[in-house]
Amino acid sequence: MNPRIAKLRTYPFSRLAARLEGAHPPPHLSPINMHIGEPRHAPPANIAKLLGQGNGLGSYPVSIGTPALRHSCAQALTRRYSLEAGFINPDSMIVPVNGTREGLFSFVQATTGGKSDGVVVMPNPFYQIYEGAAILAGVEPYYLNTVEENNFLPNLTAVPDDVWARCEVLFLCNPGNPSGTFLSLNDWRAALVLAERFDFVIAADECYADIYREGMPPPGLLDVCREDNRADFSRCAVFHSLSKRSNVPGLRSGFIAADPQIVKPLRQYRDYHGCAMAQTVQDASISAWDDDTVPAENRRIYDQKYAAFSAILADHWGITTPPGAFYVWAKTPIDDREFVRGLYASQGVKLLPGQYLAREANGVNPGKNRVRVSLVPGLDECTDAAHRIVSYLNTLG
Ligand SMILES: Cc1ncc(COP(=O)(O)O)c(C=O)c1O
Missing domain, CATH: 3.90.1150.10 (Aspartate Aminotransferase, domain 1)
Structure with a gap:
């Protein structure tokens, strides 16, 4: 074993x-x-009908997803974060996943192992997959306690430099689960400065990005990329899910949008892992990503x-x-x-x-x-x- x-x-x-x-x-x-x-x-009214059509059952789907699905995902981000057309390249930056749980897991397998004695830094409490993915990848989880005195946000300044030097992935969850609190644009910026200095990747778990008290959307990593003209999206990956946004946790559908340098090895990993999304799920997902109501x-x-x-x-x-x-x-x-x-x-x-x-x-x-x-x-x-x-x-x- x-x-x-x-x-x-x-x-x-x-x-x-x-x-x-x-x-x-x-x-x-x-x-x-x-x-x-x-x-x-x-859930969206037409999802069951699209699933029932059973499109594509006679062919193997490919793990990068269809161009139509990747386009829909990129468009959903473009609307949500007021991005300029073309900011997200669906061909080089979007990876469909069968729920972000699966995406988070495979992401860690594909992005760690490059440093000896690597660590994955995560908030504590946290979505359990961050830790399990790190353990199974053979890297050590490092926990940042998120407590009331700190508005339940991770205190990045409390991490010693020797830990940052070993860091391969920093997980940030926004809005946070379980606290529901938001990182600010400057919190994201501080994380980006560290990522550049110590050469690691930020995994922004934003699966609750569309669930916020009316009129107060959480500032996401893509907001910073837009405001600071970080069009290359260097060292960044954001995770989005239909489970919470569209009430379809059973559909198992989400996507990762990331720096093309991250996407390349991730796609290679996923080809072997065998996690292509069924065509019927892709059809239903397109319709859900297109629907902001x-x-x-x-x-x-x-x-x-x-x-x-x-x-x-x-x-x-x-x-x-x-x-x-x-x-x-x-x-x-x-x-x-x-x-x-x-x-x-x-x-x-x-x-x-x-x-x-x-x-x-x-x-x-x-x-x-x-x-x-x-x-x-x-x-x-x-x-x-x-x-x-x-x-x-x-x-x-
Ligand atoms: C913080 C967080 N990330 C990721 C997930 C996984 O969601 P899904 O796999 O349904 O996209 C959940 C599910 O509860 C979650 O709470």
């Missing part, structure tokens, strides 16, 4: 299932799942849910509405794992313990005594969940 597999941690949802074993919510309360970031608003409607509904959820909990739980994504990253009055089990057993509301999303670094687990609440159920269910959480908090005193 590959010895690196033994170094992987049990995935948070498996840990949650184990933690909830034997806990049975009262039979009169229907369970409410808010532990997973799985969007449940309506679904993310706009998402923003309207998430805003409504945040307002309702926060209003009910305002006097009971010190929660804040984040600028982006669809989570609440809330403090717990007791151990987060106990809180999650107790809430589930008494009220049937399932949340994710914060410490499962983070690692202990510098002596602390920055997810400890926090929970992630995912506002993916409908408005009525989110409202019901808020009342049930109040009842549970009251029992804790």
Whole structure:
């Protein structure tokens, strides 16, 4: 067996299932799942029809995707970041992926290994694939604790130069999961200065880029590239997904837009890895990337849910509405794992313990005594969940 597999941690949802074993919510309360970031608003109307057409089943798709799909992806970025026509070259800069999870994983395999003793630097808590991809690539994860005092943003100045010298990939997640906070243009610029000085790549996970409180889009890495005339997109890769934008986590569709120097070896890797997107999924994806009405409607509904959820909990739980994504990253009055089990057993509301999303670094687990609440159920269910959480908090005193 590959010895690196033994170094992987049990995935948070498996840990949650184990933690909830034997806990049975009262039979009169229907369970409410808010532990997973799985969007449940309506997907684009024509997706099912396009998938049903079954185009391309008689041919092998190619891993670079069709020109039509790459064009659609480039156009979606051009609209989202107000780029000039031609800023994103779909032929040299776009790599379709079967969900960004798969893209993030393959990206690390293709971009690391060039430095002896390499590290992948990531925020902590973090999307678990960053770490697993680094471990399986044989490079060490290096964690940057993102804590309240720092507005849940990674403090790049706290990293010693000898770590930056070993860095091959820096992951930044914007809006952040689980905090929903934004990096500023100057945060991105600071990362770019380091990337140039120490010769590494920035992997900007922007899969929540279209989910923000209305009127306040998060500044992305492409905003900096536009403003600073970095047309070569040197050392940059951005990851975008249809899962959150268009409510189709089951479609498995996203893309990477990157510096052509990064794209070349990545495509070579992916040819061998065997991860070409099925033609039917490409057809459905084109239609979803071309449609900005679904993310706009998402923003309207998430805003409504945040307002309702926060209003009910305002006097009971010190929660804040984040600028982006669809989570609440809330403090717990007791151990987060106990809180999650107790809430589930008494009220049937399932949340994710914060410490499962983070690692202990510098002596602390920055997810400890926090929970992630995912506002993916409908408005009525989110409202019901808020009342049930109040009842549970009251029992804790
Ligand atoms: C921060 C972050 N990145 C990437 C992903 C992967 O999304 P997908 O593979 O559906 O594109 C997720 C999913 O929850 C996520 O939260």
